[in-house]
Amino acid sequence: MILILTDKNDAHANHVIKQIISERLPYYRFDLDVDSISKTHCTFVNSKFMISQNGRNCSFNDIKCVWSRRTFIELHLEETYDQSNDFKLWKNEWNKTLVGIYNSLKHLPWLNPWRQAYAAENKYLQIEIAQKLGFYVPEMITSNDINILKSFMLEHDSVVMKLMNQDFYRTEDGKFKGIYVNKLSIDDLKSFGDCQENPIVLQRYIDKLFEVRYTVVGKNHFACKIDSQSSKIANVDWRRYDIPNTPHIAIEPPLQIREKVDILMSELSIEYGALDFIVDRNQNWYFLEVNSMGQYLWTEDLAGLNITKAIINWFKIHLN
Incomplete structure (x- = not known):
């Protein structure tokens, strides 16, 4: 059986599972979004895990390989869940339990092994x-030292700024947008602080x-x-x-x-x-x-x- 780690809104998992069904391959879909996990039973006894989601049980003895599309319970920006201490405790304990589940499956082939993937x-x-x-x-530099950043920009005709971690952020009008690669000039750094800023990545534009x-x-x-x-x-x-x-x-x-x-x-x-x-x-x-x-x-x-x-x-x- 193929264990698929994903979430209920994953278009890639949906597409691949259609092909899995057409090929009549055995699989178990384990959705890790908050809503799905809230309807999941998990038990660890005698060094063995048992999970049940949407009324379907997973026998770990039948799992032959794992496809990891999502590994932990993480919140999307558009999700508005309770951020109380109870919720944080619930999420953290579930994520630690997931690590235990993955450890019990570490001997199997993964696409990709979760530790290596991260x-x-x-x-x-x-x-x-x-x-x-x-x-x-491309030549690049990461720094929060304004003088070093300016020196790099003077060495190259054209420079872009990029993020090491791509995420989506809420705008003033309530929408969500990503911060992608943008060309940068020295004037754009006028508001950059002395040392309290996070490091930013500059790269020579190709x-x-x-x-x-x-x-x-x-x-x-x-x-x-x-x-x-x-x-x-x-x-x-x-x-x-x-x-x-x-x-x-x-x-x-x-x-x-x-x-x-x-x-x-x-x-x-x-x-x-x-x-x-x-x-x-x-x-x-x-x-x-x-x-x-x-x-x-x-x-x-x-x-x-x-x-x-x-x-x-x-x-x-x-x-x-």
């Missing part, structure tokens, strides 16, 4: 490994030919060319999504990039990853980052990449 999310570690492997990596969303499932590689320069909205960061004006095309990555990606994934001890690259006007591939739980459905839809099939095949291999 370690692999560290962008500084990613950059260290990428540079060691010989990837092009004049792009196009961008690439590169998804890996085991030894299967899927590269999607994102023609972000065709859009006035998405030309600095494709995540601003101007899909009608941003062609997505399946491409074959250069062999040396493919080989380095395989080594990078091995170094991070993960089998699934969504990588981002910039390709400059000299056809140099610049590594940006890898997301161990990254999204892929839109590239599958727009570029015809059969990533879901590769995930299903991974399940089949590990069910036997």
Whole structure:
């Protein structure tokens, strides 16, 4: 049986589970959103876990592999739950219990193992490994020292600011928006404090030919060319999504990039990853980052990449 760790609103899990059902593969969906967990029974006795959700029991003896889309109970910004001490205690105790569940399953194949997946999310570690492997990596600096930041900006013609942790924030009108990559000038730093500010990341802006969303499932590689320069909205960061004006095309990555990606994934001890690259006007591939739980459905839809099939095949291999 495939254990799927997700939440009730996960479009990727919904899509893959439809394929699992059509292939008649055994699975158990374990939703970790607050509403679903509130309707879940969990018991640990005689060194064994038992869970029941939506009236369906999970026998841990039947689990052969685990797909980790979500690992802990985390709140979305649009969720408005009680933030009392009772709620915090409930959430924290559940998350500690989940760690116990995962520890009991550590001997099984995971896509991806949860500890390795969280370690692999560290962008500084990613950059260290990428540079060691010989990837092009844009010059960057992280600091909250205004003088160091200004010196970096003076060294480069064009600089962008990016976040190491991508999240969504509530605006004054009550909506939610992400803070994506933005070009920055020294004047933009006028309000930056002396030392009380958090460190920010500045990166040399690469004049792009196009961008690439590169998804890996085991030894299967899927590269999607994102023609972000065709859009006035998405030309600095494709995540601003101007899909009608941003062609997505399946491409074959250069062999040396493919080989380095395989080594990078091995170094991070993960089998699934969504990588981002910039390709400059000299056809140099610049590594940006890898997301161990990254999204892929839109590239599958727009570029015809059969990533879901590769995930299903991974399940089949590990069910036997």
